[in-house]
Amino acid sequence: MLAGSYLNQKRVRERYDIIGFISSGTYGRVFKARGRTGQVGEFAIKKFKPDKEGELQYTGISQSAIREMALCTELSNPNVVHTVEIILEDKCIYIIFEYAEHDLLQIIHYHTQTSRPAIPPMVIKSILYQLLNGVLYLNRNWVMHRDLKPANIMVTSAGAVKIGDLGLARLFYKPQATLFAGDKVVVTIWYRAPELLLGSRHYTTAIDLWAVGCIFAELLSLRPIFKGEEAKMDGKKSVPFQRNQMQKIVEILGLPTVDRWPLLKHMPEYGQLSNLAQGNSRVLNPVGLEKWYTSTVAHNRYVVPNSSPPGTKPDVPGRDGLALLQGLLEYDPMKRLTAEQALQHPYFPTNQAERDVLGKNCFAWSFTDYPNRRVSSDDNDIRTSSLPGTKRGGLPDDSLRPGKRLKE
Amino acid sequence: MAANYWDSSQRRYWTFTRQELADIRQRLEDKHRHLVQLYPLPDRRLLNIFFCQQLQRFSKRGTLGTKQQALATAQVYMRRFYSKVEIRETNPYLVLSTALYLACKVEECPQHIRHVVGEARQTWPDVITSDTSKMGETEFALISVMSSQLIVHHPYRTLLDLSPTFNLSPDELSLAWWIINDHYVTDLPLLHSPHVIALTAALLAVVLNPVQAAWSAGKEKELAAMRSGGAAAMRSDGDPVQKVGAILQHGMHQNRAVQAAMQSVVQAALGSAFSGGGAAGQELPGSGNTGGAGGAPTPALSAKVQKMMNWLAESEVDIEAMVDCTQEMISLYEVWETYKEKDCKEVIGKFVKGRGLDK
Known part of the structure; x- marks a missing residue:
């Protein structure tokens, strides 16, 4: 078909030394690498899995991979993981990212061990500030991330927070079909906004801000605030109502009301709300976000850094933190804070110099040395198509993303 | 981004x-x-x-x-x-x-x-x-x-966004839309920003729509007025009258009269609005018997065109680029007349078959 030599201009193994294997998921595998041709720093190479196991033929690239490639080449922001290059070689796609030593999931896990104190409030504030800046950049550029969760938020060893994994992201400028038509299920269930759970066809960037709210809550309490169980797709076409997840939200926030969320009545799954209480008394006696917040903060053992002057009280997330959390976990997507509004919230300082400090290094207030990302060197052959036992379910593109994508 | x-x-x-x-x-x-x-x-x-x-x-x-x-x-x-x-x-x-x-x-x-x-x-x-x-x-x-x-990034979005500003009629909007469709066969997508192309298409549409409408309705008087106004020049040996709809559907290249008019009108319009803008009074190759596309006042320019010109003059749009786009489109419609599907098919077939690229 095509004669000529323009294919394979670049070869991964000529340009990078693979140090080891980081993780695998439905999308493929991620490796840690170092440059061979003088590139500065370390890299994470995401190798997309071919659609079928052991595929020896070109089968066409999945739409999610195309989206990720297209967006990664356009995006450029300090709070979004930087894409170094994309290499297409031997029927495989490699996206080379800047390397980040940590991610929020790993940081949260580190703190969950009982002997350890909670994440310092200023660290949380800085993480949130940087995360919101990244979301603001994406949303301003008509990009919805659609899969924000702790595992997708990277943190470099210098304390820079960077949004990663744009595998579900897409442009939303005047979509041709409803967003629902393309991808029936978006956002890992625990971080899924109520309008999605209630079957909304036309959702907005507000879904990303709900996820930010969930992440904020998780940074405070070290566990997912709404840890529901995912109802599996029973048939092939119909998407089940995520009853358990909705219950988890209602147990804390209470039932949404038409009063506070006027368009609620028009949600396809609106009828489901009335019987949420059946067999679950907590639905009718919700904790309330305020109580959740105050007891979470009280329960956290915030410590005073050794370096502080004697008699200093620990820094505790205050009322402003609660107000911001309430603004992000607002049922009505129209009333939910936008990234821009959230960044203007009194929770954050108004002084630009202070904001700049907040935006730079979240570890500036940390007295923890987080362990480095685990890299296994047993499997550093990037050529092999896949690990045994990481079979892909043969799902059609975009139809479903299972709840947890990282193998742990 | x-x-x-x-x-x-x-x-x-x-x-x-x-x-x-x-x-x-x-x-x-x-x-x-x-x-x-x-x-x-x-x-x-x-x-x-x-x-x-x-x-x-x-x-x-x-x-x-x-x-x-x-x-x-x-x-x-x-x-x-x-x-x-x-x-x-x-x-x-x-x-x-x-x-x-x-x-x-x-x-x-x-x-x-x-x-x-x-x-x-x-x-x-x-x-x-x-x-x-x-x-x-x-x-x-x-x-x-x-x-x-x-x-x-495509010009369509800018066109739709600016359509209310320029008060484009449905006919003008679809004419502009077709011009944008046509520009993809030129080098323009590799040369200019989508908004320059959208503005050029809108300008061409506004300027040409009355010419085209009058032509297709066979209104000789109006055409004569336009001609004497110096804004529009029509070829006297024009094509048979066509319906606006048909012209729109088949693209402007179908109508030589419109094409000739486009040349002179746009020249006059751009020339009058931006003296020194590059196109005023300049005869383009093959422009034929244009009816006075000089820098002289052009009374036939409609209020709409004038308003658009003012908008452009106040905006920071690259007028040189718009002139370039206009000329490219005009020369495209000239070249289009020599187009024969069969010829292209043959030459492509030669190297595809000759080199076994279809295998």
Whole structure:
């Protein structure tokens, strides 16, 4: 078909030394690498899995991979993981990212061990500030991330927070079909906004801000605030109502009301709300976000850094933190804070110099040395198509993303 | 970025000056001197018209039903790809169907590869095989050559956004829309920003719509008035009267009178609004017996055109670029008259078959 030599201009193994294997998921595998041709720093190479196991033929690239490639080449922001290059070689796609030593999931896990104190409030504030800046950049550029969760938020060893994994992201400028038509299920269930759970066809960037709210809550309490169980797709076409997840939200926030969320009545799954209480008394006696917040903060053992002057009280997330959390976990997507509004919230300082400090290094207030990302060197052959036992379910593109994508 | 043209890969990597584009193409030709001599090709625009029509035919096939935006994106992919790859090294039918397959994914109207290959095989049975891996491989080539820069900004959005500002009538809007459709066969998508192209299309539409309407309605008096007003010049040996709708549907190249009028009117308009803007009083090649496209006052310019001119003068739009776009479109419609589908099909067939690129 095509004669000529323009294919394979670049070869991964000529340009990078693979140090080891980081993780695998439905999308493929991620490796840690170092440059061979003088590139500065370390890299994470995401190798997309071919659609079928052991595929020896070109089968066409999945739409999610195309989206990720297209967006990664356009995006450029300090709070979004930087894409170094994309290499297409031997029927495989490699996206080379800047390397980040940590991610929020790993940081949260580190703190969950009982002997350890909670994440310092200023660290949380800085993480949130940087995360919101990244979301603001994406949303301003008509990009919805659609899969924000702790595992997708990277943190470099210098304390820079960077949004990663744009595998579900897409442009939303005047979509041709409803967003629902393309991808029936978006956002890992625990971080899924109520309008999605209630079957909304036309959702907005507000879904990303709900996820930010969930992440904020998780940074405070070290566990997912709404840890529901995912109802599996029973048939092939119909998407089940995520009853358990909705219950988890209602147990804390209470039932949404038409009063506070006027368009609620028009949600396809609106009828489901009335019987949420059946067999679950907590639905009718919700904790309330305020109580959740105050007891979470009280329960956290915030410590005073050794370096502080004697008699200093620990820094505790205050009322402003609660107000911001309430603004992000607002049922009505129209009333939910936008990234821009959230960044203007009194929770954050108004002084630009202070904001700049907040935006730079979240570890500036940390007295923890987080362990480095685990890299296994047993499997550093990037050529092999896949690990045994990481079979892909043969799902059609975009139809479903299972709840947890990282193998742990 | 994605929604910001100024930071986009399109502006940074895929917008060239005419000289840069000429140099790129010269280097490519020099590298393939033998092939170039062996398989002579017609004017690039004629080939592009052919590809555009093939693409349209293909995309309109019952089950594909592609939307306009994907079609436009696919054409831009073709322009970009062939600025870096010698066309005689490729099977253009495979490249264009793959460009559409890829564009559909990027524009969020995906089609399964097997489906696209099936339709392509039906459309061009003698040059497309049923092997889907060929399209998969070509997709890799397209993406590699374009450095994964797949998001394309189109003029349609600017046109729709500005349509209320310029108070465009439905006829003017669709005329502008068709001009934008047509610009994809030129080099303009590689030369100018989408908003310059959108503004040029809107201006052309506003200026030409009355000429076209009067012509198609056969209103000799109005035409005469326009002529004497110095704004519009019509060829006295004009084509048979056509209905506006028909002209719109078939593109402006169908109507030579409109084409000639376009030349002089736009020259006059741009000239009067921006003295020294570059086009005033300048005779374009083949402009024929234009009726006074000087820098003189042009009473026939409608209030609408005048308002638009004022808007442009106040905005920071690159007027030189708009003049360049206008001239490119005019010369396109001239070249279009020499277009014969059969000729293009033959020359492409020669190198595809001759070099076994269809295998």
